[in-house]
Amino acid sequence: MPGTSFFHQARNNAWSNHRLFDVCQKLTKHELSTKRTAFSPTLLESLNHALTVDWYYLDALVNGRRGQDCFANEMPYIDIAKLAAAQRDADFKLMAFCDQLNDKDAVREVELKRADGTVGYEAVADILSHLFVYQTHHRGQVHVMLGNTAQSPPPLEEYHLEFDAPFRNFDFSGLGGKGI
Numbered sequence: 001m002p003g004t005s006f007f008h009q010a011r012n013n014a015w016s017n018h019r020l021f022d023v024c025q026k027l028t029k030h031e032l033s034t035k036r037t038a039f040s041p042t043l044l045e046s047l048n049h050a051l052t053v054d055w056y057y058l059d060a061l062v063n064g065r066r067g068q069d070c071f072a073n074e075m076p077y078i079d080i081a082k083l084a085a086a087q088r089d090a091d092f093k094l095m096a097f098c099d100q101l102n103d104k105d106a107v108r109e110v111e112l113k114r115a116d117g118t119v120g121y122e123a124v125a126d127i128l129s130h131l132f133v134y135q136t137h138h139r140g141q142v143h144v145m146l147g148n149t150a151q152s153p154p155p156l157e158e159y160h161l162e163f164d165a166p167f168r169n170f171d172f173s174g175l176g177g178k179g180i
Contacts, residue, residue, distance in 0.1 A: 006098040014091035021084040
């Protein structure tokens with residue numbers, strides 16, 4: 001069933017974001033706002049960008065009708081703790097969406113509107129696949145930028161396997177046990 005696979009990907013996405021934000025919240029304001037080489041010039045901008053993209057696709061998936069308004073503020077959070085909380089909220093919403101996903105829902109067409117007004121339609125499964133790749137890409141950029149700070153980048157290459165869960169309880173406990 002597609003929903004099971006996507007739920008596991010959503011759970012892994014939340015876990016990776018949790019690990020990344022755990023490190024980023026230890027950075028100074030200066031480290032978060034220092035210009036670096038990446039798609040978005042700073043760590044804070046990169047993390048905000050990843051969140052607003054989550055908002056956009058989640059909104060489309062649930063037919064929320066916000067569309068491009070999700071990008072109205074490119075920096076909705078300058079406080080890293082508030083940004084981490086907002087990302088965690090988006091991650092939990094994504095897990096909840098994927099948890100209820102069934103075969104019929106996975107092939108449902110969803111309307112996507114671009115900034116230039118063009119409209120396209122994509123299957124839910126394709127949007128989710130795109131979103132998980134997109135998030136992995138941006139976490140990778142943040143991971144690289146962390147290499148130039150006082151904090152060591154966290155391991156993000158692992159996938160959430162039940163077999164390894166006993167070794168990861170320290171990570172999972174910080175997520176509040178919501179679906180993890």
